[in-house]
Amino acid sequence: MKHSPIKRLKVKKGTFLQQRGEVNTKVYRVHAGLLRSYCVDEKGKEHIFMFAPEGWIIADSTPADVPSELYIDALEDSLVLVSEKVMDVKPDFKRIVNRMDTLQKRVIMLLSASASERYEDFIKTYPDIVQRVPQKMIASYLGITPQALSKVKRELYEKDK
Amino acid sequence: MKHSPIKRLKVKKGTFLQQRGEVNTKVYRVHAGLLRSYCVDEKGKEHIFMFAPEGWIIADSTPADVPSELYIDALEDSLVLVSEKVMDVKPDFKRIVNRMDTLQKRVIMLLSASASERYEDFIKTYPDIVQRVPQKMIASYLGITPQALSKVKRELYEKDK
């Protein structure tokens, strides 16, 4: 396996290490200071995804070839170790990283999307699962009650006329 | 590194692979069928943490020596590959697994806890970060507005008399 070089980086408070829309091939390890990642929704509202103090790693978990969803910036003057995401990883490791991506998206949806937005996203992302489990389970996954899901579905249906 | 044996397991719909309070040293890979993991809050309400159809892995991300938070059961007759969590992993990998644990807990809190419960958990889990960032950022992390956090803090203070 290729050894990926690690760079040391001093960043001043307020510096962006990554912005939305950029490629996200890097992983940041915080040696000193404090970083954070956050997204901005359609209404312009910020949602902090994670804080990374000393000893933590922070990165966008979306696949490296996809434009980044997250901003990463320094909340304090920080010392950061920057390494490239390793692409040629073992299949099992890749599954774990995929799952982190899923979890990241889930947190962001729970922070920033309404019940109906979460439902629409769910049926787009897991069209087969919708067929295979009772609706009350989908409601439970979305963090709403079965009654609320029922209403969401009706409103969605009425919208399509 | 020790090679961990993988067992093949046929499970009928409804079978539990793991229940809350058990140790959780296993990782399940779904070969056919559908598994899910879920937690139950104090009010007895279920919150589905994840669905795992064919090709997915599912496990409790909490440290293996800690009693499990999650139930894992089969929603359909399934064929599952069971392996032990590897304990002697590289430090970097351990960080990733730690982060998954954090994300898992975050999702569960967002699904099942109120604003004030999430805040109390936050100050317990990250007492230092509370000191280092403005409150509006903590609100953003918790998925509430700064105004709501202000109210939560006041109510908490009044509770202590």
Added chain:
DNA sequence: TAGAATTGTTAACATAGATTAATAGAGATG
């Protein structure tokens, strides 16, 4: 097939948290 159990829908009402707006502190900058 009948009856029982589970799941889904609808509606009335309750509530946590959002929104808006006004004010007060607290740091920054001239």
Added chain:
DNA sequence: CATCTCTATTAATCTATGTTAACAATTCTA
């Protein structure tokens, strides 16, 4: 020091979603 900007607090209202309850539809099972 005075002023400007940013952050925190409080209060009044609004809204999405929860709760409760009744009923309908579906699935199980005897």
